[in-house]
Amino acid sequence: xxxxxxxxxxxxxxxxASLELGCNYxxxxxxxxxxxxxxxxxxxxxxxxxxxxxPLVKGxxxxxxxxxxxxxxxxxxxxxxxxxxxxxxxxxxxxYNAGNMLTFGGGTRLMVKP
Amino acid sequence: DVKVTQSSxxxxxxxxxxxxLECVQDMDHENMFWYRQDPGLGLRLIxxxxxxxxxxxxxxxxxxxxxxxKKERFSLILESASTNQTSMYLCASSFRLVGNEQFFGPGxxxxxx
Numbered sequence: 165x166x167x168x169x170x171x172x173x174x175x176x177x178x179x180x181a182s183l184e185l186g187c188n189y190x191x192x193x194x195x196x197x198x199x200x201x202x203x204x205x206x207x208x209x210x211x212x213x214x215x216x217x218x219p220l221v222k223g224x225x226x227x228x229x230x231x232x233x234x235x236x237x238x239x240x241x242x243x244x245x246x247x248x249x250x251x252x253x254x255x256x257x258x259x260y261n262a263g264n265m266l267t268f269g270g271g272t273r274l275m276v277k278p
Numbered sequence: 279d280v281k282v283t284q285s286s287x288x289x290x291x292x293x294x295x296x297x298x299l300e301c302v303q304d305m306d307h308e309n310m311f312w313y314r315q316d317p318g319l320g321l322r323l324i325x326x327x328x329x330x331x332x333x334x335x336x337x338x339x340x341x342x343x344x345x346x347x348k349k350e351r352f353s354l355i356l357e358s359a360s361t362n363q364t365s366m367y368l369c370a371s372s373f374r375l376v377g378n379e380q381f382f383g384p385g386x387x388x389x390x391x
Contacts (some may be wrong), residue, residue, distance in 0.1 A: 168320075173318060196377035198379070200382075206384075207382050207383065207384050207385075208368065209382070213379065254320055256321075258377045260377070265311075265323060265326060265336070266321075266323075266380060267323075268313075268321040268322070269320050270318050270319055271317075271318070
């Protein structure tokens with residue numbers, strides 16, 4: 165079975181710092197990749213997704229992620245974080261021939277200090 | 279906007295009780311999912327359904343069952359609640375298309391005493 169690893173469980177940054185959250189997955193075939201975000205007290209919502217094409221994907225709120233197939237990675241980045249980015253971030257992988265099931269990473273809690 | 283609603287935000291039950299968690303989506307999605315969310319473990323799939331009356335086990339189905347009698351509604355049942363089922367339960371839905379985005383409900387925080 166495929167697995168998804170998020171190596172940073174907790175990240176604390178000051179406002180305006182740059183962010184990179186790591187995500188690695190174990191499956192070698194065709195995958196669709198997602199980053200979801202859960203703001204305090206809110207629903208889990210989609211930040212961005214990669215299906216095919218340009219491996220650099222841009223999402224909402226200035227986030228982007230880069231798919232590097234050779235490294236089985238899909239890291240999330242933001243050049244300058246804001247206090248409102250404080251949230252928990254989840255990477256998820258959909259294996260192409262496994263229907264619509266997602267496998268999620270363990271999540272990374274980001275705290276941005278004002 | 280897609281809306282996924284869950285019957286309760288917070289629920290407290292006693293060990294051995296039968297627990298029903300209900301989820302309703304309003305976008306005519308074929309797929310519906312139940313996850314549990316635990317700190318450090320992310321979201322783990324309990325069951326999913328790709329059509330009315332159809333269900334498939336996810337990664338952690340033990341101790342749970344599901345019911346999907348109508349397309350818009352997907353219920354999670356804990357036949358005999360145990361303390362290790364204390365968790366946040368999330369429902370999601372999506373179109374059947376492979377790789378399609380899942381839309382999540384607000385979650386039900388269940389505490390089993």
